[in-house]
Amino acid sequence: MSTETKNTPALPNLQDSSLSLENRIATLTFQRDDVRNVLTGSALAEDIVKTVHWANREPEVSVLVVTGAGSAFSSGGNVKDMYDRAESFSGTTIDIQNQYRRGIQQIPLALHLAEMPVIAAVNGPAIGAGFDLACMCDIRIASTRAKISESFINLGITPGDGGAWFLQRLIGYQKAAEMTFTGRLVTAEEAMKLGIFLEVVEPEALMPRVYELAKQIASKPPLTMRFTKRLMKLAQRSELPDFLDYCACFQGMSHHTNDHMEAVAAFLEKRSPHFRGE
Secondary structure, three states: OOOOOOOOOOOOOOOOEEEEEEOOEEEEEEOOHHHOOOOOOOOHHHHHHHHHHHHHHOOOOOEEEEEEOOOOOEOOOOHHHHHHOOHHHOOOHHHHHHHHHHOOOHHHHHHHOOOOOEEEEEOOOEEOHHHHHHHHOOEEEEEOOOEEEOOHHHHOOOOOOOHHHHHHHHHOHHHHHHHHHHOOOEEHHHHHHHOOOOEEEOHHHHHHHHHHHHHHHHOOOHHHHHHHHHHHHHHOOOOHHHHHHHHHHHHHHHHOOHHHHHHHHHHHHOOOOOOOOO
């Protein structure tokens, strides 16, 4: 089955990250290992938001992979800036509120509206907002070197990026409450048992395994994949009668795609389908 792109789309200009697109899989890699890929005091938040908005508009993207270069996935907020009351932690109460709303909170808003599956390849520690970022993704696969912590309470602050919303929906209120109220460090193995990580693999196997899954997803009909992702999100906030109406609408659109007819023909002819995103 071919998953080659029709053309070479222009990539957005990013400051602290690298971005690639190959075989319908976009990979966003944080490149601030010098500060363990912090999300404040760097341009990573802007890079994430810009990438998701670009991917939503780009029909050649079927899957977005997010990972970190270096030792950490992301260490969250810049603690030194907190101590110095610098950057996004400076100013009045109103100033800080607005800096959160216009800064790091743009990440959950963007990822919540991502139209394609997003996979977090958690290569190392994911702490505080870095852990919440992983929870915002659809699927998380981790290296054995990964460690996680909902660590805000340890610094005398709350999960200002919306982590309390995501974590309890991922693992249930009681387990999320224990992690959030204690701020303890959790190993990759325990995180998998809690249902936070789908899989935990050796460091050298992380990206091959992530791309194996990403390629499997990217091989599916692109338009229908985006419809399905939207339905998964709608299911979280809709009553059943309303949700069934959405299902019927998306199904009607799916039945009128060329890829649907190609999938049915391939099934009947016992061959691999060739999808074009049409």
